[in-house]
Amino acid sequence: MKKILSIAAAALMVLSGCNGDKLKQAESLNGELNDSLHVALANQDSLLVLLNDITDGMNQIKDMEKILSNTSDLNAESASRKAQLRNDMSAIQKALQERRERLAQLEEKLKKSQSYSGTLQRTVENLKAEIANQEATISTLRNDLAAAKIQVADLTTRVDSLNTTVAAVTEERTLAQEQAIAAENELNTCFYAIGTKKELKEAKIIETGFLRKTKLMQADFQQSYFTTADKRTLTTINTHAKKAKVLTNMPQDSYVIEDVDGIKIIRVTNAREFWSRSNYLVIQVD
Incomplete structure (x- = not known):
């Protein structure tokens, strides 16, 4: 009788004519390796899900940047709309904090697993930088929204500065997205x-x-x-x-x-x- 046992990315054993003790040892080893493989695949899936969540965060922030970059549109916004914008920003900040915590937990798991490669480490670092970048951008947008409520005239001057900041942030975001795509291709x-x-x-x-x-x-x-x-x-x-x-x-x-x-x-x-x-x-x- 011939039974095929798998060893993921390390070893595959084809058993022929083994006695009962060797078969039990092989089955035990295969079970351990399968468990390790499932953990590695689950960690990689979690990383890809986090990548998608952070990309969604980028899109949400970009929409808010469009609103705040146009002074006339911002002035026309009602008090309730501005309140909604503040609530949306708070929700994004909370989501970013949750993503930061998820990333920290995932990084800890990856470090303890045999699947933690240089590529995954760079991906984790890139995601940390992107989350920090998004948090800084949201903080800036909250300040701009608050200033618009108090002194609209001053907002016109600061929009120019915000546009410069947005350009720099966009360039950094583009680089982070390219690195994230490269990491996904690696996976x-x-x-x-x-x-x-x-x-x-x-x-x-x-x-x-x-x-x-x-x-x-x-x-x-x-x-x-x-x-x-x-x-x-x-x-x-x-x-x-x-x-x-x-x-x-x-x-x-x-x-x-x-x-x-x-x-x-x-x-x-x-x-x-x-x-x-x-x-x-x-x-x-x-």
Whole structure:
């Protein structure tokens, strides 16, 4: 009996002829690794949700900036409308504080996990800077709104200064958004390798032997042998071979192997599920 156990981004063990004790040890190890993987994926999902929330905050602040940058429109606003603006600003400030606390909690979890990379660290720092930037902008807008209620004439002069500040903030925000997009692209990066059994062994991607367990992707495997791709756009992989099989433990219901003119094609039917266990895909061809 042959049972396939997965090791995400570290090791995949194919068990053949193992005794009962070894099977139990392997199952225990697989369970621990699956738990670690689920935690890592949950942390990454939380980071992406936080990215979206902060982007929403940017849009809300931008709308308020438009209102306060036009003196005539601001003067025409009713007392109730200005009160609503103040309430909206307070709500945004509260949301920013909550996001700051969520980010601190997420950073603590990431630091304790094995998935905390340099890219994730830079992403966390960028999000901290963006939250601080938004808090400073809201504070400025609250002051401008208060001044408009007391002395409208003085607001005209300060709008010029506000416009200069907005331009600087916009530039910083654009940079932060670009860095956030780069980080999101990094989170969606995947890798795949196609080769014969001999080629995969030479690249140290698999290790086999007579009556010995097959090991996949040991510490010294050749990263350069893998092709880099994007999980969001990689839907089909042409193996250019008549026979092909997936060695990594991708969920079987997330892909199909099709025959097109005698050539095997790997077609991903559920990308999220397909890459849920590992960012690496190994395909053996004959």
